[in-house]
Amino acid sequence: MSKLKFKVVPGAVVAPQGFLASGVFCDIKRLGTGKGSNKGQKRDLALIVSEVPATVAGMFTTNQICAAPVKVCAERVQGGAAQAVVVNSGNANACTGRQGMKDARAMTALLAKQLHIPDEHTLVGSTGRIGVNLPMVNVKEGILAASQLLGSDVACADEAVEAIMTSDTRPKQIAIEFKLGGKTVRIGGMCKGAGMIQPGMSATGARPAALPQGLHATMLCFITTDAAIEAKALHTCLQEAVANSFNRITVDGDMSTNDTVLVLANGLAGNAELRTRNSELKTFQAALNHVTLELAKMIVRDGEGVHRVVTVRVEGAKTIQDADAAARAVANSALVKTSWHGGDPNWGRIIDALGYSAATVVEDRVDIGYSAPGSRKILWSLKRGQPTKATFKALCAAAAPKEFDLHIRLNLGKAAALMYAADLTEAYVDYNKGDVTDPTTLGG
């Protein structure tokens, strides 16, 4: 992984040249507050627009039950060009049948008309409760209002990111700046997601031939850049970036119907257009990797009820599939996750999860240890299947921080994989059980 340093700049999705954003409240959850009563309500509809046509790439949930906006986007990004995105929270427009498809297309058509751009250059994202048709009167009012408020101030990005939040407790956004062939280039991004988080995205939404273990978020991510890059190269870069970020996180092991990552590159930085075999692509890739990984980690840290974030690092697996299966089994085990919550360095639950994973594991080869995030100074609790002399007190101290790394070495081969994972807390359960007497508390 590149150790390039990137300068962080303000403005998130509007930081790159030529991008505008806005966010409004149009009562998509239909809380019954009615027109004009939107003071104090969280915004729920966002726009992101490039002043000029951009190249586009997207990755989408591999869940077989996928939302109407995902279907619309997966088809349109094939064209390689886009200019605007409309996103709503409060309703996933998933499992909404033909009406859902009609509504998703009506959203893009209205936006295209407002902006005087081709419909096929307009994309759509939704997140919220599944199985409820969108209140299109509200949505249309929202699109009209948001179109009037588009701007490139930092405040516009802030309003847009607020509008895509659901159970998120804080906005998640970033922008960085770097040099590419002598030109200053920026990448900005915003995302949302806190529950139903274990994305497994592919470029088409089609399932890979060999299904990865435990694919499973609603997470939405929108990335903007003023780099000039052809669509094919942008697509390749996005695949690598997602594989190492959003597809490596889990909060609760549930993969959403709506997971979407879109990147728009409008070329206004004026660099020589990046192409697939271009040597400068590496710099762009490193920058995109940085943006997606930072956003992905923000999702885990703000996961529903999450108290601790654990990076599960598996090394020495026979195959990459084994490494992935081992890391996901540990990252999604209810018993391992509750032990993290308790600060209990319980290696028995970890080795138990390894043993039932699809990975080949041999008891007297397994090492398990703890370190500070990113550190190689590891306190081993288990070496070759045997408890070390590390004291329970020392191990508790290693498992006590809000973030730590869990190192697992299978010592059977050379393959490695990691997962950014979260503990399982009473707060997660309490949030997600909701209250049926107050259906507005019921999540996606």
Place this chain on the structure above:
Amino acid sequence: MSKLKFKVVPGAVVAPQGFLASGVFCDIKRLGTGKGSNKGQKRDLALIVSEVPATVAGMFTTNQICAAPVKVCAERVQGGAAQAVVVNSGNANACTGRQGMKDARAMTALLAKQLHIPDEHTLVGSTGRIGVNLPMVNVKEGILAASQLLGSDVACADEAVEAIMTSDTRPKQIAIEFKLGGKTVRIGGMCKGAGMIQPGMSATGARPAALPQGLHATMLCFITTDAAIEAKALHTCLQEAVANSFNRITVDGDMSTNDTVLVLANGLAGNAELRTRNSELKTFQAALNHVTLELAKMIVRDGEGVHRVVTVRVEGAKTIQDADAAARAVANSALVKTSWHGGDPNWGRIIDALGYSAATVVEDRVDIGYSAPGSRKILWSLKRGQPTKATFKALCAAAAPKEFDLHIRLNLGKAAALMYAADLTEAYVDYNKGDVTDPTTLGG
């Protein structure tokens, strides 16, 4: 499934002729109470003994990390004969290396010596925390004491079942009586298990070629019968019984290192020995199915923190593997399980889990509904992917009982599978996070 009625009789494992049991406290958790201070302490070592040699069959965890007692039993049951079992709670004797194997064998050797029977006819089971060597001084004292207390009173079975409990809040045992070729036959059983529950057992402990989705308990089950049945037929019957009971339950999706089911048949009922193609085997099979299913359901009902038990019934899958994968995905989804806890009839989370399962699912074919346990009077919330006109209030009422059936029809084929599942509660999290300042609260 047979609708035969069986007469329930008292005595559990000592109900069949010629079986004895006992249970003692020998401080295996080493709570430091010392000798003589065992008043009020839960028993932690049990014996089950047949007065005459019995045929035996066993099934064991397919976790690659498997405990020493599992290894000893998996080998010995191959011989087809056994006469005594020693079981301890408080320590799993798992991940205990060579010393663990030595300790497991020392337990059987001591019992064999006490009972004057061959060592190879003696079996062993353990449950409790992983990775700690057994306190063999205490264990040996326990075996000596328990050997003196063997009896066939109901109280003896009660003491034995108490001794195998860990986080169980109540003892789990049953005995039934039925006729076989004019003779009165009894089957008795006891089991334990509340967390780390999603057994996937095979006869040898070896993994099946195609790994079932999400195999994962420590559950221990010991069954006694006075039926005369040859070992091979007993083995076949146990496989079918476990496939339809213990291998269909999940509390938390974690498969243990210690899962074990053993059945001993001593022939004292005097029926003509049952053999593989014997027509009377069906009656025995039905009786064994009944005992294992009742015991399996007791485990789910008493699962850690469990408030609701849900039978997930998948029908219309393309293949049996699809049906199993679909049922397990729903039964183990954190979001589905928290919605059950909340009494929220959230079909969106259910169809989401179906969509990311390994099963083929088509959105506009899926039906989802609710009924009372075992009833075919179903209130549908979703038909062919579309919400029905059932009211939210009516659906909440259907999802409110302590036990209900969840019906899922994929409408793609003829395969069916079910899972006996549990909700996910704050109490589960609280119990399993434990308290590192009081390590006696830390679970397996």
